Amino acid sequence: MGLLSLGTPLDWNTSRKHNEHIRANGIVQLQNIFLQHKSRRNDHFYWGDEVEYMLVDVNEKEKKARLAIDKDYILDDLNDPEKPELLALSVDNNISFHPEYGRFMIEATPLRPYDGNLLDDYLYVEENMVKRREVSQSQLPENVVPLTLTSFPRMGCGVFTSPSARPIGPASQSLFLPDEIINKHMRFPTLTANIRKRRGHKVAINLPFYPDENTKLIDDSIPKRDLFPSDQEPFLGAAKPGHVYMDLMGFGMGSSCLQVTMQAADIEQARYLYDALAPLTPVMLAVSAAAPIFKGFLVNQDVRWNVISGAVDDRTFVERDLEPYQGFDLFGGLDVADLVKAHIASLGGGRGVNGDKLANAYGDTLMHTLDSKPIQKIPKSRYASIDSYLSDEKYHSSSPYFQKSYNDLFSPINKKAYDQLIANKNFDEPLATHFAHLFIRDPLVIFSELLEQDNQIDNDHFENIQLTNWQTLRFKPPALYPSSYGDEELAQKPGWRVEFRPMEIQLNDFENAAYSVFLILCGKAILKYNPDFYIPILKIDENMDTAHKVDAARSEKFWFKNPYKWKLDFKQFEGYDLSWFDRFINDGNDLISSNGVYLNGYCKAKGKVGCVHEENGPNEVRLTADELINGSECFPGLIRMIIKYIEEELLPSTFVNSYKHCKDKETARQMIALQSYLALISKRAAGKIPTIARFLRDFVLHHPSYKKDLKVSDAINYDLVEASIAITNFDLSKPDLLKQYFGDELFNYLKARASGIWTPK
Numbered sequence: 001m002g003l004l005s006l007g008t009p010l011d012w013n014t015s016r017k018h019n020e021h022i023r024a025n026g027i028v029q030l031q032n033i034f035l036q037h038k039s040r041r042n043d044h045f046y047w048g049d050e051v052e053y054m055l056v057d058v059n060e061k062e063k064k065a066r067l068a069i070d071k072d073y074i075l076d077d078l079n080d081p082e083k084p085e086l087l088a089l090s091v092d093n094n095i096s097f098h099p100e101y102g103r104f105m106i107e108a109t110p111l112r113p114y115d116g117n118l119l120d121d122y123l124y125v126e127e128n129m130v131k132r133r134e135v136s137q138s139q140l141p142e143n144v145v146p147l148t149l150t151s152f153p154r155m156g157c158g159v160f161t162s163p164s165a166r167p168i169g170p171a172s173q174s175l176f177l178p179d180e181i182i183n184k185h186m187r188f189p190t191l192t193a194n195i196r197k198r199r200g201h202k203v204a205i206n207l208p209f210y211p212d213e214n215t216k217l218i219d220d221s222i223p224k225r226d227l228f229p230s231d232q233e234p235f236l237g238a239a240k241p242g243h244v245y246m247d248l249m250g251f252g253m254g255s256s257c258l259q260v261t262m263q264a265a266d267i268e269q270a271r272y273l274y275d276a277l278a279p280l281t282p283v284m285l286a287v288s289a290a291a292p293i294f295k296g297f298l299v300n301q302d303v304r305w306n307v308i309s310g311a312v313d314d315r316t317f318v319e320r321d322l323e324p325y326q327g328f329d330l331f332g333g334l335d336v337a338d339l340v341k342a343h344i345a346s347l348g349g350g351r352g353v354n355g356d357k358l359a360n361a362y363g364d365t366l367m368h369t370l371d372s373k374p375i376q377k378i379p380k381s382r383y384a385s386i387d388s389y390l391s392d393e394k395y396h397s398s399s400p401y402f403q404k405s406y407n408d409l410f411s412p413i414n415k416k417a418y419d420q421l422i423a424n425k426n427f428d429e430p431l432a433t434h435f436a437h438l439f440i441r442d443p444l445v446i447f448s449e450l451l452e453q454d455n456q457i458d459n460d461h462f463e464n465i466q467l468t469n470w471q472t473l474r475f476k477p478p479a480l481y482p483s484s485y486g487d488e489e490l491a492q493k494p495g496w497r498v499e500f501r502p503m504e505i506q507l508n509d510f511e512n513a514a515y516s517v518f519l520i521l522c523g524k525a526i527l528k529y530n531p532d533f534y535i536p537i538l539k540i541d542e543n544m545d546t547a548h549k550v551d552a553a554r555s556e557k558f559w560f561k562n563p564y565k566w567k568l569d570f571k572q573f574e575g576y577d578l579s580w581f582d583r584f585i586n587d588g589n590d591l592i593s594s595n596g597v598y599l600n601g602y603c604k605a606k607g608k609v610g611c612v613h614e615e616n617g618p619n620e621v622r623l624t625a626d627e628l629i630n631g632s633e634c635f636p637g638l639i640r641m642i643i644k645y646i647e648e649e650l651l652p653s654t655f656v657n658s659y660k661h662c663k664d665k666e667t668a669r670q671m672i673a674l675q676s677y678l679a680l681i682s683k684r685a686a687g688k689i690p691t692i693a694r695f696l697r698d699f700v701l702h703h704p705s706y707k708k709d710l711k712v713s714d715a716i717n718y719d720l721v722e723a724s725i726a727i728t729n730f731d732l733s734k735p736d737l738l739k740q741y742f743g744d745e746l747f748n749y750l751k752a753r754a755s756g757i758w759t760p761k
């Protein structure tokens with residue numbers, strides 16, 4: 001998004017009167033976008049990442065680490081045309097700084113996207129990421145550090161900001177988080193308040209306590225207060241026993257993540273890419289897990305995802321199909337009275353149990369399933385995993401991959417939007433369904449200045465809905481441009497893109513670069529080898545739940561397409577030379593093995609009876625992250641697919657067989673760097689080095705002042721932040737910490753690299 005519309009955001013009670021106006025015009029704008037861009041072809045593969053930072057104020061004297069909420073000026077400065085020398089710091093370094101939900105947050109991306117066909121760019125990412133930290137740090141006092149923690153351990157515990165602020169704010173009404181943590185731009189407090197008002201009560205996020213000796217049954221940090229009526233909610237059912245209770249958007253939107261966006265050649269390719277990446281979303285969430293602590297408690301899960309999902313969940317009780325708390329309205333802030341009657345008349349029969357209630361509630365926006373039955377409920381928050389695949393049977397025409405039965409999730413759609421799109425020849429059923437689902441949501445923030453738009457050139461109404469549907473993947477259509485633009489001008493503008501959104505942010509930029517590069521190379525390999533990764537959507541959702549579990553990357557299994565049905569010729573991976581990829585084999589039993597141990601293992605076992613996923617086996621099987629990423633005796637795994645891609649498409653011809661024979665030192669350096677990225681993901685998936693979640697959990701469990709009561713005190717929090725900073729900076733004065741975190745091999749490599757030695761002895 002980047003830009004914030006300037007203007008006056010409307011309060012919910014005014015805003016909701018325009019919901020249908022926004023949706024109706026948004027759908028027209030969407031159709032105009034398709035009209036303008038449907039036939040663009042051969043767009044270049046560009047890609048970019050997004051890194052979100054927390055500004056942490058480290059007070060060495062008092063041993064306190066707090067979120068800095070008074071340093072948001074740096075965002076204005078680094079974007080200010082009137083301060084050319086500061087703006088140049090961003091522009092000249094190819095950085096774009098963006099605002100985020102938290103006043104203590106910044107987001108930074110490359111200003112110009114990377115070129116996915118250039119080896120150099122896969123190595124430049126990390127450099128760019130490091131620059132972003134340097135540039136933002138250069139505008140901050142030394143004691144305030146841009147840190148990439150996924151969740152701040154003590155967010156919501158007493159005083160956790162600098163300067164301190166009290167949780168008494170009207171926008172959030174939170175019992176724990178002050179309004180001062182919210183970005184000052186009116187969009188954000190309005191978003192916060194409108195979610196609460198639409199829902200009819202505060203959001204409620206409950207995370208299970210991690211079991212330990214002195215765990216209590218209830219969250220003892222919930223204050224009894226009498227400032228807002230909503231203060232009673234935790235005692236009316238919002239807070240669940242055995243769980244940490246959180247009551248504000250900020251707990252989720254105040255966490256940080258790593259996203260990557262890639263541009264496909266055309267819309268059909270973008271649709272296939274979106275689908276093929278969908279089954280990877282849970283496993284990448286698990287392998288990047290970095291959030292075991294919330295509101296000062298160790299929790300019994302490893303990731304942030306369901307926290308954000310709950311943090312922006314604006315559904316009313318009736319939509320969630322729940323009994324309201326006593327005395328609360330089933331319909332929340334929906335505009336019931338205005339909408340009821342007109343609609344009942346137009347409905348006809350066939351309503352379900354809640355049909356009348358819903359008809360009353362939704363009026364014009366009444367949603368139907370495809371067979372026209374009014375819906376009973378909305379199963380998911382607007383921040384959730386994807387609801388349906390985008391492709392259709394036609395894309396792989398000789399051998400169809402997608403089957404309708406894979407879209408097996410009950411997913412409500414906006415019938416009016418669907419009918420309009422399906423009547424337009426540019427939308428087939430999967431596309432119409434996808435967008436009609438996004439359009440079940442109400443706009444959350446409407447700016448009065450943007451109410452009237454020219455649907456021929458503006459796309460704000462469409463983006464209003466699109467950008468407040470936060471799913472694991474985002475299908476990003478191009479923007480709308482004046483009709484005077486010719487094909488060549490349009491081709492210069494961003495095209496059809498897919499954004500991969502589940503990953504957690506990593507502490508060190510080596511890691512953030514590694515996850516980004518891994519994912520983009522997955523995308524590239526998918527587009528080259530065209531695997532069939534389709535499994536039913538419900539199985540992906542099951543995997544999302546699995547990905548939340550403690551140590552899921554190491555201990556859990558995920559539904560995945562039976563590798564024998566990937567429609568890849570596995571033979572092409574056999575006997576193919578991996579010898580250049582031999583930097584990280586010291587322990588002899590690593591995946592990536594110059595003597596081909598692993599590869600041979602796979603080759604030999606293939607076809608043997610007893611190989612679990614026989615050719616005629618089931619469509620889906622359950623694999624560990626290790627099996628999926630590193631391969632098993634029965635199939636090559638994602639990494640081998642990526643390595644093959646690198647060798648075929650990125651490896652310079654000067655690079656023969658192995659770095660050892662490579663005269664060109666720069667190429668050797670690049671190959672080793674790429675290899676180290678893949679090695680990080682490989683080792684995390686194999687459980688050879690800890691995920692960040694495991695590392696942080698152990699850090700707390702083994703802290704001398706930890707009392708086995710799950711509580712992360714100010715002192716533990718401070719030490720944890722210190723350790724995180726040491727990891728971020730690869731601080732060689734703490735070698736034991738770094739070894740524990742990266743493992744010996746990667747530690748040795750990174751250490752050598754830090755002193756300018758790139759190639760092994």
Ligand code: ADP
Nearest residue numbers: 001002046047048049109110113261262263494
């Ligand atoms: P959002 O927050 O909506 O996802 P951002 O602007 O924060 O959008 O991030 C978009 C990412 O996409 C950035 O990394 C950017 O460099 C990258 N990007 C920009 N243009 C393209 C393009 N044409 N193709 C692929 N990626 C792009």
Ligand code: MG
Nearest residue numbers: 001002050107
């Ligand atoms: Mg962004």
Ligand code: MG
Nearest residue numbers: 050052100107
């Ligand atoms: Mg962001």
Ligand code: MG
Nearest residue numbers: 100101107253
């Ligand atoms: Mg965001």
Ligand code: MG
Nearest residue numbers: 001050259499
């Ligand atoms: Mg994004």
Ligand code: MG
Nearest residue numbers: 422424425427
């Ligand atoms: Mg159509």
